[in-house]
Amino acid sequence: xREMHDNSEAVNLLKVLERRxxxxxxxxxxxxxxxxxxxxxxxxxxxxxxAKTYWDLEMKKDMTARRMLKMLEDPDQWEKDAAVPxxxxxxxxxxxxxxxxxxxxxxxxxxxEKLLDTVNVPHFETLxxxxxxxxPKKKGAKLSILD
Numbered sequence: 001x002r003e004m005h006d007n008s009e010a011v012n013l014l015k016v017l018e019r020r021x022x023x024x025x026x027x028x029x030x031x032x033x034x035x036x037x038x039x040x041x042x043x044x045x046x047x048x049x050x051a052k053t054y055w056d057l058e059m060k061k062d063m064t065a066r067r068m069l070k071m072l073e074d075p076d077q078w079e080k081d082a083a084v085p086x087x088x089x090x091x092x093x094x095x096x097x098x099x100x101x102x103x104x105x106x107x108x109x110x111x112x113e114k115l116l117d118t119v120n121v122p123h124f125e126t127l128x129x130x131x132x133x134x135x136p137k138k139k140g141a142k143l144s145i146l147d
Contacts, residue, residue, distance in 0.1 A: 013054040018108035020045055024101070039094035042101055046119050047128055055116050066117050082123045093124045 024041055027033045033041070045051060059066065071078045084092060100114045119128045 010054060010057040013050050013057070014109060014112070016050055017045070017054060017112050021101070021108045021111060028102075035098055036094075038101070039098045042097045042115065043094060043119075043128065046097075046115055051112075051116065054112075055120065059113070059116060059120075063120065067121055070117060070121055078121075081121075084123075086127070089123060090127050093119070093127060 024033075024038060024045070028035075028038045081089070081092060096118055097115055100118060101111060103111075119125060
């Protein structure tokens with residue numbers, strides 16, 4: 001029963017996110033927002049609760065495979081992005097998001113998937129998500145120097 005609820009929730013979230021992407025496309029094509037503003041708006045959309053929940057329901061279970069595929073698609077670019085100082089990565093990420101968004105006539109569900117995959121690679125996710133947004137990693141017992 002939970003999976004059916006998750007699936008309908010994911011479908012509803014996808015519809016909401018697709019409408020937002022479509023609105024951004026209309027604003028940009030009408031020259032109402034600049035490319036820089038578009039990049040910022042895409043990034044803002046990807047950190048909403050709706051986008052995070054959609055990621056968790058539909059894509060997170062395959063996160064390792066998705067990351068490996070991104071790395072294998074262009075290993076040189078992956079290495080180059082990972083080596084860039086963190087302060088420069090945000091500009092690279094924004095340009096990458098705009099490039100994905102403006103690719104020729106793709107369905108919005110595919111655009112959303114590519115955008116979410118991009119912000120969830122290790123060298124970009126730290127820019128997008130606060131530590132409090134991610135589940136804390138389980139650690140072993142800590143010992144104090146006084147123990």
